[in-house]
Amino acid sequence: MTNLMIGGVPEHFNLPWYLTLREKAYHPKGINLRWQDFPGGTGAMCKALRDGSIDMAVILTEGIIADIVKGNPSKIVQIFVSSPLRWGIHVAADSDYKEIDDLKGTKAAISRYGSGSHLMAYVHAQQAGWDLEKDLDFELVKNLSGALEKLPQGIGDYFMWEKFTTKPYVDDGTFRLVGECPTPWPCFVIAVREELLENQPEMVTDILEIINRTTFEFKQIPAIDRMLANRYDQKLEDIQLWLSQTQWSQQNLSAEQLIAVQEQLLHLDLIEKSLDPSKILFDLNYTFTVD
The missing domain is CATH 3.40.190.10 (Periplasmic binding protein-like II)
Known part of the structure; x- marks a missing residue:
């Protein structure tokens, strides 16, 4: 069993991860995936990816792109939530x-x-x-x-x-x-340390396949709105509105989307240069398909 650590904010967007972890859905693939909450958000996760204390992160698109440009040894493997934050x-x-x-x-x-x-x-x-x-x-x-x-x-x-x-x-x-x-772009992506992508890309693919199947079916889970409202101390009507506005994704960022984010970051002087998409996006040669 390979131990891997993934980080994310303790918010309702990430309930699909909790469900898969609760079910030990990654164990049949030989993966012991553990979750770490990051109340401090993107900056704290970028630091954890850099120092290797986590292997993966569910992280804000603009934040991880800016940090990869600045030297974070990670790459984006997929959009997680395609709707704006x-x-x-x-x-x-x-x-x-x-x-x-x-x-x-x-x-x-x-x-x-x-x-x-x-x-x-x-x-x-x-x-x-x-x-x-x-x-x-x-x-x-x-x-x-x-x-x-x-x-x-x-x-x-x-x-x-x-x-x-x-x-x-x-x-x-x-x-x-x-x-x-x-946000004028998809809000959350999944970023993975390059070391893991180089050495065990098949494990990353296995993780994506499991979480993608969960997010694809997430809104159809019976009483999912009540589960969300109870777990995150939200009013039911607020959660129902949030669900109607939120779309999970099973695809990676396009080069065009990435370029648009970098152009905005450059314009705001938040990065000093832009990188070729191949330096930020990683192609696992994986496509999610519905049975």
Whole structure:
């Protein structure tokens, strides 16, 4: 049995992984796949891929692309969620900020530099027409828990995070939602360390086949909306809306999609160069098919 470690955020997008792990679905392939939660998000997972403490990650597209360009020894093997991530723009419920324009020149609370909350602050600022040098500033808060603690104290002014994950804290009066910023690309991909891809690519293919079959059938699982709502402490109607807006994928990023993300990152000065798609995407010669 080969031990492999995969990381991801502890959010509803990743319930399909929990289901396969609970069923020990990888054991017949000789794989003991273990999951590690990363509440700190993309930046923390990039670090873990670099130092080898995880072998794979379910990770934000823009974050892992930027880090691979900067030397992360990993490659993208597949899209996991093809629909956009709907980033909510949150402020403390009792703050004086009422709309997006009020946030110009204030401090964005971010989990860490290189994280999705960091990169998407740039994307949002560009979309809002702000000056990226003068109108953006940052406050490190580590993760969602840190933002829940710090924003009401006036440490950081706004916080961007997936809006359904933060919805309970809007409902309970900790946060107030002032806007949204959907990603202009598929939101989550599966990244794998090059060492594993070079030495055991067949195991990566086996893992993809199992998780793809689960995500392909995921929305048809009886009472899956209630399971999600209970596990992630969400209102049933919020989960049902989220499910209707979310699409899992069984395909890899196209070269065109990758180039578009890199062009945006270059434009925002978040990377200094772009790489050929072959340096970021890995072709396993695998195609998911429905029986």
